Amino acid sequence: MFYRESGDFKTKYVDDNQTFPIKLDRLGYYAIIAIAFLVVPFVINDYWANAVMVPFLILSIAAIGLNILIGYCGQVSLGTGGFMAVGAYACYKLMTSFPEMSIFFCVLISGGITALVGVLFGLPSLRIKGFYLAVATLAAQFFLVWLFNKVPWFYNYSASGQINAPERAVFDFLVTGPNATAASKYLFCLVFVFILAWIARNLTRGRVGRSWMAIRDMDIAAEIIGVNPLKTKLSAFAVSSFFIGIAGALFFSVYLGAVEVGEAFGITQSFLVLFMVIIGGLGSIFGSFAGAAFLVLMPVFLKNVMVGGLGWPTDIAAHLEFVIVGGLIVFFLIVEPHGLAQLWRLAKEKLRLWPFPH
C-alpha cells in the first residue's frame, strides 16, 4: 500500500547507494530533520530542554560511540563513563585555560583527547577478547574516575573537587552556564548529534566499517583476507572514544554545568550507555537513538504520569519506575533479542508486504 519501492526508479549508482533508498524513509528522515532544526527550537522550554531533549541527544552520541565499538567492531567495553569523564575534564581544562577559544572547538578537541586515551586503553584488545576485554576496560573506568578525583590539577584545585562550566557563547548565543536559553542548548547539541550521526552512518557503510564488521564476525578470517587487526581495532577504539568524549564534554558543559566525577561518570553511567546500545540494537545507528530515547524518556515519562498525573507518593513511583523499566527491558529482549532497531526493521518488512503477506 504505502512504503514501496515500486515506482521508485534508480537510474544512477549513487541513487542506489544512498542511506535511505526507499522514498518514504527518505522523506521521513527529511521531515524529522526539518522538525528538529526548524520547529522544536521555537517551542522548546527549559524543562523539555534540560530534562528531556539535551540528555537524550547527548546520550545518543555516547550510544552511537559505544555502538561503533561493541556493535560494529565487537569489542566489549565497560569504560564509557570513564571516557566521558575524560571528555568532560578535557573540556573543562580547555575552557578555563583558553577562555577565548570557541566552545565548539573545545568540545571537538576534548573528543580528540578522549580518542587518544581510548586508543591507549584499547591496546589490550589486541591480545584479549570478550569478557576479558570487558574487565580490562572496567579497569579504565575505575582508573580514570580515581585519577580525576585524586589529581587536583584536573579540577583546578577547587575546594570540593567539582568542576563548573563557565559561560561560553556561539555566535553571541550562550550555550553553557545558567543563562543559556533552552533553544540554544538544544540546537548546539543537535548540531553535534547531526554531524556525528551522519559521520557514523557513513563510516559504518564504507571500507572502515566493513573492516570493523569483519573483525567482529571472525577476527582470524578477517586477518587472513587482509584486514589489519591492529589498525582496525584501534581505529574503532579511537572513533568510539571520540564520540564518547564529545558526549562527555557536552554532558558536563551544556547539560549539567557542574560535575562530580564519581557521581556523573561512575560505573552506572557506563552501564546505562551499554543498556542503551543493547536495547536499541547492536550495530545500528537508529538503534542507538532508540535505546537512548527509551532509557532517557521512559523514566521521565513514568514519573510524570505516576507523580504528576496520578498523584502517587514519590517513593512508590520511583520504585515502580525501576520495576516497569526493568520489566520492559526484559520483555523487549525476550520478544526481540536484537533490540528496538530489529523491531523497527521487521515492522518495515511487514509494511512493504502489507496487505498481501505472501
Added chain:
Amino acid sequence: MKSRKLAALAVVATLASSSAIADLVFPSLSYRTGPYAANGIPFADGYADYFTLINQRDGGLGGENLKLLECETGYNTQKGVECYESTKGEGALVYQPLSTGITYQLIPKASADGIPIHSMGYGRTSAANGKVFEHVFNYPVNYWNGASVAINHFLDQGSLDGKTVALVYHNSAYGKEPIRTLQELSKKHGFSLTEIPVDHPGQEQKSQWLQIRRERPDYVIMYGWGVMNQVAIQEAANIRFNMENFMGIWWSGSENDVIPAGAKANGYKALTFHNTGAGYPVFADIQEYVVDKGMAAGAGDQIGTVLYNRGMYAAMLAVEAARTAQEIHGTMAINASQMRDGMEALEITEEKMAALGLAGFGPSFSVSCENHGGPGNAAVQQWDAAAKKWNLITEFTPSDMDVIGALIEEDSAAYAAENSITPRSCS
C-alpha cells in the same frame, strides 16, 4: 517514531500535572530510594510534617496555604536537575536539596532564575559570603564551622601538637569540603592530617580502617552520609578504635548510623546544630494535628530522631523566612525574590523559638546581606548506646572564624572571578 510518541505522551502528562499557583510552594527534593534513603526519609518526613502542621493548626501562613511539592532525586544530580526544572515553574519559593552535589548544580541555575537556595549545614561553604552568592544561604552552620568545632573539641582535651587526625570522608564534593579548613587548622595547631577517602556508596571500608588501625591516628573525623556512616562506625568498633576520639559531622550523627553497631557504638560523638528528642511542645502539636489525623508523611514513628528534627527545623526556618518576607513586603502571597529578602532579614531569637514551641532547640542567630552563613555555632553530642539516646555534651560553641573567614573570602572570590560576578555592596 517511538521517541516522538513518548514525547507527545509526556507533554500531555506534564500539562495535566501543572496546578494553580495560588499557594506558597515549597519544593522538597527528597530521596526515599537508593543508598541514602535511610537518611533521606526521616528528613523528608520532618520537612513535610511541619508544613502540614502550619496548614492544619494555623490555617496556613498568613492565610496562605503552604504547598509541598515533593520530587524524588535518589541523591542523583541528574534527577535533581529534572526535579528542579519540573518544579521551578510552579512558583517555587526556596530549594533545599539536601545534597551537596545537587546544591552545586543548582547554585548557578537558581541564581539565574532568582530563586533562593537554603543549604542548611551542607552545600558550598563559601556561599556564606552573601556579597557573591546573593541567592544562596547556608545558615546556621556550614562544613568548615563543623571541622573547626570538632578540632576545638579535641583541643579542649589537650594540645594537638604532634598528634594525628584522620579525616574519613565521602569521596565527593561533600566529603572534600572540610579538607582545606583542616589543612589550615593543622598548620595552626601543629597536628598532622591524614585524608582517607571512601567511595560512594561506602559499603566497603575494610582497607580504610585497616589503614587507621596501622597508623593509629589520635582522632578520627568523619564526613559520611547514608550507609557509609553505619559501616564506618561498625568498622571502627571492629578495630576497637576509642569511640571517644571518633567524631562525625552532623550528617554522620543520626540514630540510623549508630544503632547497627549496638553497644559498641557507645561514646561515639557527632556534631549537631540543633537538639534531639521529642520533648518540645511543637512535637505534641505535630502528633495532635498531623500524625493523629493520619496526615503524616511517614509512619509517624520518627518524631524526635535526629534527622526528623532536622527536617522539621529546616521547614521551620523556611516558614519563618517566609513570614519575615510577608512582613517586609506587606503581602501574603510572596514570590521567590521576596522570599529571598525574607531569608536575608531572618532573625531567630530565643523568644521566637519559645513561641514556636522550640525553646532551646537551636541557637539564636541572624542573617545579613554580607553573611548568609549565620554565626556557625555547633555543639557536640554523644551516643549513649544503653539508653539509645544522643546527649548534648557541650554548648553551641563558635568556631575559629579567623581561619574560616579568610577561606570563605578566598573561595567565593575564586567563584566570582570564574563566573564574572561583581560582588554587590552591602551598605
